[in-house]
Amino acid sequence: MSFPDPTETFRQEARELLEQLESGLLDLEQNPGNDDLVNSAFRALHTIKGSGAMFGFTAVASFVHEFETAFDRVRKGQAPASPELVGVALDAKDHIHQLIEHPDAQISGGEEILEALRAVLDGAPKGGAEIDLDATPEPQLQATPAPEAKRWRLRFSLPSDALVHGTNPLLLLDEIRAIGPCVITPITDAIPPLDLLDPEAAYIGWQVDITADDPAAALEDVFLFLRDGMELSLEQLTETETANLSAPVEAPVSEPQTDPMAASTPLKAAKTSPKQAKIADKEPAPERQVSSSMRVDAERLDELMDRVGELVIAQARLTQIAAQSSDGNLKTIAEELERLSSGLRDTTMGIRMVPIGTLFGRFRRLIHDLSRELGKEIEFVTTGEETELDKTMIERLADPLVHLIRNSVDHGLEDAETRQKTGKPGKGTVRLSAVYAGAEVAISVSDDGAGLNAERIRAKAEEAGLLAPDAKIADQDLWQMIFAPGFSTAKEVTSLSGRGVGMDVVRRTIDGLRGSIDVATTPGHGSTMTLRLPLTLAIIDGMLVRVGNGRYTIPLSAVEECVELPEGVEANARGRNFLDIRGSLVPFLRLREVFGTAAPVEPHQKVVIVSSGEGRVGLVVDQIIGNNQTVIKQLSKLHSGIKSFSGATILGDGSVALILDTAHLVAHGQSYVDHSREQGRAA
Amino acid sequence: MSAVPNTSMKALTLRLQDELFAVEAGSVREILDLVPITEVPNASPFVNGLINVRGRVVPLADLRVMFGMDRPEPDQDTRIVVMEVEIDGEPTVAGILADKVHDVTDIEAASIEEAPKVGMRWRPEFIRGIGKRDGGFIIIPDLGRIFETQGARTVAPAASEERSAS
Numbered sequence: 001m002s003f004p005d006p007t008e009t010f011r012q013e014a015r016e017l018l019e020q021l022e023s024g025l026l027d028l029e030q031n032p033g034n035d036d037l038v039n040s041a042f043r044a045l046h047t048i049k050g051s052g053a054m055f056g057f058t059a060v061a062s063f064v065h066e067f068e069t070a071f072d073r074v075r076k077g078q079a080p081a082s083p084e085l086v087g088v089a090l091d092a093k094d095h096i097h098q099l100i101e102h103p104d105a106q107i108s109g110g111e112e113i114l115e116a117l118r119a120v121l122d123g124a125p126k127g128g129a130e131i132d133l134d135a136t137p138e139p140q141l142q143a144t145p146a147p148e149a150k151r152w153r154l155r156f157s158l159p160s161d162a163l164v165h166g167t168n169p170l171l172l173l174d175e176i177r178a179i180g181p182c183v184i185t186p187i188t189d190a191i192p193p194l195d196l197l198d199p200e201a202a203y204i205g206w207q208v209d210i211t212a213d214d215p216a217a218a219l220e221d222v223f224l225f226l227r228d229g230m231e232l233s234l235e236q237l238t239e240t241e242t243a244n245l246s247a248p249v250e251a252p253v254s255e256p257q258t259d260p261m262a263a264s265t266p267l268k269a270a271k272t273s274p275k276q277a278k279i280a281d282k283e284p285a286p287e288r289q290v291s292s293s294m295r296v297d298a299e300r301l302d303e304l305m306d307r308v309g310e311l312v313i314a315q316a317r318l319t320q321i322a323a324q325s326s327d328g329n330l331k332t333i334a335e336e337l338e339r340l341s342s343g344l345r346d347t348t349m350g351i352r353m354v355p356i357g358t359l360f361g362r363f364r365r366l367i368h369d370l371s372r373e374l375g376k377e378i379e380f381v382t383t384g385e386e387t388e389l390d391k392t393m394i395e396r397l398a399d400p401l402v403h404l405i406r407n408s409v410d411h412g413l414e415d416a417e418t419r420q421k422t423g424k425p426g427k428g429t430v431r432l433s434a435v436y437a438g439a440e441v442a443i444s445v446s447d448d449g450a451g452l453n454a455e456r457i458r459a460k461a462e463e464a465g466l467l468a469p470d471a472k473i474a475d476q477d478l479w480q481m482i483f484a485p486g487f488s489t490a491k492e493v494t495s496l497s498g499r500g501v502g503m504d505v506v507r508r509t510i511d512g513l514r515g516s517i518d519v520a521t522t523p524g525h526g527s528t529m530t531l532r533l534p535l536t537l538a539i540i541d542g543m544l545v546r547v548g549n550g551r552y553t554i555p556l557s558a559v560e561e562c563v564e565l566p567e568g569v570e571a572n573a574r575g576r577n578f579l580d581i582r583g584s585l586v587p588f589l590r591l592r593e594v595f596g597t598a599a600p601v602e603p604h605q606k607v608v609i610v611s612s613g614e615g616r617v618g619l620v621v622d623q624i625i626g627n628n629q630t631v632i633k634q635l636s637k638l639h640s641g642i643k644s645f646s647g648a649t650i651l652g653d654g655s656v657a658l659i660l661d662t663a664h665l666v667a668h669g670q671s672y673v674d675h676s677r678e679q680g681r682a683a
Numbered sequence: 684m685s686a687v688p689n690t691s692m693k694a695l696t697l698r699l700q701d702e703l704f705a706v707e708a709g710s711v712r713e714i715l716d717l718v719p720i721t722e723v724p725n726a727s728p729f730v731n732g733l734i735n736v737r738g739r740v741v742p743l744a745d746l747r748v749m750f751g752m753d754r755p756e757p758d759q760d761t762r763i764v765v766m767e768v769e770i771d772g773e774p775t776v777a778g779i780l781a782d783k784v785h786d787v788t789d790i791e792a793a794s795i796e797e798a799p800k801v802g803m804r805w806r807p808e809f810i811r812g813i814g815k816r817d818g819g820f821i822i823i824p825d826l827g828r829i830f831e832t833q834g835a836r837t838v839a840p841a842a843s844e845e846r847s848a849s
Contacts, residue, residue, distance in 0.1 A: 310738050550722055595724030633740040636777065637770045638730045638830065639723055648721070648733055648740040656721040656733040656740050 010055040012295060014100050017044045019361060021093055025086050026364045032081040041089075042068065042075050046221065048096065054166055060099045063110050067092050070117045079121045087372070088116045090365070151237040152215055156223070157187065157205030159230050164200050173206070175222045180212035209237065298391060301352055308341075308348045309539060309631035313650050315341040316628055320652035342629060345539050354394050356434045356443070357385025362398070363405055363432060370409045377416060377427040378409060384434035389441055393533060396513060397443070400506040404445040404529050405430060407503070412449030412527055422524060424448065440515075440663065441535060446528035452521040457481055479519035483507035516663065532663065534646070542630035542649065544657065545608060545621040548597030551657045553630050553649055554619070558610040558662040565605040565620055579607060579618055588618030589665060594644065610662040617666045628652070632659060692790045692814075696821060697764060697781035700752045705814060705821045708787045712736075712765040712776065717757050729829075734778055736765055743778040749829055750805050755782075768826050777830065790814040790821065 021044040028037045045068045052060035071089070073079045092113045099107055154176070158167060173184060187205035191197070212218070216234060223232060315337050322334035360382045367380040389397075408430050413419075416426035431446045454475060461467040461481045485504035510517055513533055521527035535557075542553035563581065565588075579586045588607055592599075607618040632647040639645070646661035694705035695714075713736075720732040720743055732743035743763065747754050760783040767774050791814075798810040805822075809829050814821040 313738060550724070597724070635733075635740070636742050636775050637773065638742045638744075638775070638777070639726055639733075642723065642725055644725070645723070650735050650738065650740065653719075654735050655719040656735050658721065658723065658733070 007055055009295075010051050010057070011100055013051065014048050014060075015097075017048050018093055018097055018100075020044050022090065022365055023361050025089050025093070026368060028081045029083055029086040029368070035075075038071075038075050038081060042071060045071060050171070051166075052100075053171070054168065057100065057103055059103065059107075059110075060096060063092075063099060063114075064096060066114050067096070067117065070114070070121055073121055082120065084120045085117075088113065088120050090368070092117060150211070150213065152210050152212065152234055153237050154208040154210060154215070154219065154232070154234050155187070155205065156208075156230060156232040157190070158202040160201045160203070162202045162230070167202075169202070169204070169206075172222060173208075176208055176210065176219070179215050179218045179222075180210050182208050182210040184208050205231070296351075301391065304348055305352065305539075308345055311341050312345055312539060312629045312631050316650075316652040317654065345629060349390075349539060352391045353388040354391045355385060356387050356389055356394060356397075356441075357382075359394050359398055359401070360385055360432055360434075363401065366402060366405055367409065367430065370406065374410065375415070376409065376413055378413065379427055379429045381429060381431045382433065383431070387434035387436060387441055389434075389533070389535065393513060396509060397531070397533070400509045400531070401432070401443070401445065403502045403506045404531075405432070408445055408447040408449065408527070408529075412447035412451075414450050436535075437532070440532050442530050442532050444528050444530040446526060448526040451523040451525055451527050452479060452482070452519070453523070454478060476519070479521065480517075482519075483517065516667070540630050540632060540659075541627060542659065543608065543627055544625040544651070545591075545606075545619075546623040546625055547591045547595060547621050548599035550595065550597065551625065551651065551655075552591070552621075553628070553657050553659045554608055554610060555630075555646075555659065555662060556627060560609045560611050560616060562624055563607050563609070563618075565607050581609065581616075581618075584616075586616050586618050588620055590620045592620070592622070594665075610666065615666060617662075619660070619662075619665065630659065691792050692795070692823070693787060694790050694814075694821075694823070695764065695787050696785040697762070697779075698783040698785065699747050699750065700755075700782060702750070702752075703785070703819060703821045704746070704781075705788075705790060705823050706764065706766065706779070706826065710766045710768065710826075712767060714784055715763040715765060715778070717761045717763065730777070732778075734763065736776070736778065739776065741765065741776050741778050743780065744830070745780045746824060746829070747780070749809060749824075758782075766826070768830050770827070770830050775830070779826075788816070790816065790823075795823065 021041055024037050024041040024044065028034065028041065031037065045064055049061050049064040049068060052058075052064060067089075074081055074085065079085070095107070095110055095113050098105075099110075158169065162169075176182060176184070185207045187207055188203070190205065191203045197203075219234065223230065315334075319334045319338055322330045325331070363382075364380060367378055370376075371378045409428075413428035413430070414422075419428065420426050429448045431444070433446075434441060434443045436442075457478055458467065458473075461478070461484075462469050464484070466481055466484055467473060467478075483503045483506065507517060510531055510533070515531055515533035518530040518532065519527065520530070541556040543556050543559055544551060544553055546552075561581075563579070566579075577588050577590075579588055586609060591597075592601070602622045605620050605622055606624050607620050608624065609616055609618045611617075628651070630649040633649060634647055635642075635645060643664045644661055645658045646664075647659045648656050649659055651657050692705070693708040695708045695711050696703055696705050698704070715734075715736070718734050720734055723731050723733055723742075728745070729748040730742050730744045732745075734741050734743045745754060757780075762781045762784045763778045764781055764784065765776060765778050768777055769775070794816070795812040795814045798807045798813055800807055809825055809832075811823045811825040814823060
């Protein structure tokens with residue numbers, strides 16, 4: 001296992017911080033007066049600057065520094081968080097992103113952004129001199145402090161593991177120096193004899209006498225990310241102490257005064273008070289907050305999932321062997337292992353589940369940009385952020401959702417004028433929601449725009465040869481035409497309210513995830529695109545059934561109940577395929593017909609009733625074998641066209657069983673029978 | 684049409700009925716004895732099986748279907764050659780049924796000829812070339828093309844069924 005590249009770690013961290021910054025900025029646009037948002041944006045910037053400098057991303061550090069300096073005025077209440085400011089700040093965020101992703105490329109545009117940022121801020125009333133912390137510490141150091149400036153004594157020592165975690169005390173001291181003229185003295189009492197010295201531990205503390213009005217807030221920033229486990233005290237110096245300070249008499253203290261580098265010279269002894277010594281003594285056992293989350297490479301998670309999958313298969317085989325054995329010990333172990341592997345499976349799956357809100361966040365930016373670009377006012381409403389989906393699924397959903405949202409805004413929503421004419425509010429609404437629906441998640445993008453135009457879509461479909469000129473087609477199927485490849489490339493489509501750009505790509509991606517797309521639209525009132533997706537791509541609980549000689553797995557989450565197929569129904573086999581289940585009518589499919597099974601029909605067939613949100617359908621099988629953990633293996637390209645199966649799995653005896661795609665079976669129920677009959681006639 | 688290999692080819696020779704075939708030895712992952720085969724309903728007869736290759740679900744193809752041969756019951760010589768083939772640019776692991784696997788041999792480039800357009804009972808585009816050895820012929824199938832054609836054919840009925848369904 002290779003040691004993680006620290007640069008990559010920085011990048012990951014920075015990406016997350018930038019996302020945080022972005023969502024903070026977008027929130028700020030909505031609530032310009034919220035100090036918490038300003039502060040959190042500022043903190044994100046500060047961290048990026050600090051760690052950027054640490055990992056050699058100098059361009060990032062210097063750009064962020066400027067950005068931060070400008071933004072500091074907002075924080076100090078000297079400039080308002082106007083929409084213009086948020087706009088420029090978002091550009092700046094994008095620029096930082098570029099700098100981080102391509103550190104070697106010469107990326108221009110930074111200066112323009114800063115220029116724009118200054119312009120936006122200068123429009124606001126200025127509150128004092130230009131704030132440029134790092135550029136001016138030297139003159140400040142020389143300057144006589146203003147009479148009203150107060151003197152403070154700061155004492156601090158870092159957590160002993162601070163160096164291991166990448167804290168650079170020299171940079172901290174630089175930041176402190178930037179606050180005001182100061183005298184820095186190292187406290188070296190805690191340094192142990194050489195043979196006990198741990199080269200990675202931080203032993204030195206510092207005493208800083210600083211001249212400033214009120215350095216508390218500035219110091220807070222300096223130590224923002226170190227506060228846990230460090231010793232820090234700040235007190236105001238009295239007049240006499242101040243006098244002492246200006247006329248140094250204590251040689252050990254005064255000596256480092258003249259030499260800024262002395263702070264890093266640990267062997268120089270300094271006189272310290274007993275209290276300071278005590279602080280230093282406490283250092284080796286600092287109370288650190290235990291980190292509650294950790295970053296894991298997605299690849300390792302995939303690997304873990306694969307391993308767990310193999311374990312589950314091996315366990316299934318063991319269980320099968322144990323069941324045939326008379327060895328009690330073996331049975332016990334098999335049961336124990338089954339329990340463990342089932343737990344391990346759930347835990348691993350849990351690790352991979354991510355709330356979809358992580359994905360929703362980035363669409364706010366998209367809406368923000370589209371709104372500016374197209375000059376449409378848009379309200380963006382999201383619900384169901386907490387809905388969890390497999391990480392891989394979330395990643396692959398990003399692009400299709402971008403397409404759908406872009407289409408809603410671009411083609412769905414009319415401009416404000418048109419909207420007002422039809423009695424709608426000028427501001428359009430785009431809703432993004434996620435909700436669990438059985439074993440699926442339904443994600444929908446809806447708008448209150450013009451809706452799809454059936455006539456024009458039909459005309460286009462006929463023109464493209466997708467539809468015969470006089471063919472009858474249900475609306476629902478007509479809408480699906482917009483997902484046909486090439487449907488949208490013609491100019492006419494972009495001018496009509498129909499969607500299209502890249503919709504075939506959306507369809508392909510969703511198909512690849514074994515999901516489906518529903519379209520609902522009301523002319524004049526908008527459209528809703530609903531993506532239905534399986535919860536996970538990895539492991540499910542399955543019900544193993546037999547049809548003829550073949551064994552198939554039905555996802556247990558879709559199974560509602562199992563009943564015996566009444567004898568009488570069999571007699572009417574070709575007539576009606578309905579069952580009366582406690583008063584409600586349930587259509588059923590004979591899987592042996594769907595699969596073209598040649599083996600003779602067996603008595604006592606069972607019906608497995610499955611649902612997929614839309615309705616219930618019975619699947620007639622020859623035998624229900626039992627439940628098992630099912631590791632989903634994707635079918636290769638060679639079989640990806642066969643929609644009735646969502647994948648395959650390996651059974652306890654090592655053979656392969658196909659997993660039924662119940663959603664597809666429910667949706668296309670009857671057509672299977674028709675299709676297989678046609679095939680039967682053709683053969 | 685793929686070019687005839689211009690360097691000598693390290694090939695695994697296998698028998699399908701009474702014909703000798705050669706496949707790139709470099710693409711062969713392993714050779715298995717017959718394992719339980721799961722039938723895939725509604726799949727093209729060429730790839731209507733799935734097998735478990737050490738924890739992986741692998742499609743099983745029967746070249747005899749493509750070359751219009753009979754498919755007799757497997758016997759003790761029957762083997763499954765697990766290979767990596769490219770389908771639409773993606774490497775895919777697939778198994779191929781063989782009535783018997785012979786050996787790995789070098790086929791000289793000079794002895795490989797382009798498949799004749801006539802005088803053959805098979806579609807010429809499925810054949811990369813015909814080699815000669817010991818007075819007999821060795822057929823070098825174009826596996827990539829065969830799999831791609833078949834992959835497409837498998838999709839076709841399902842798609843039409845989709846349309847009739849909607």
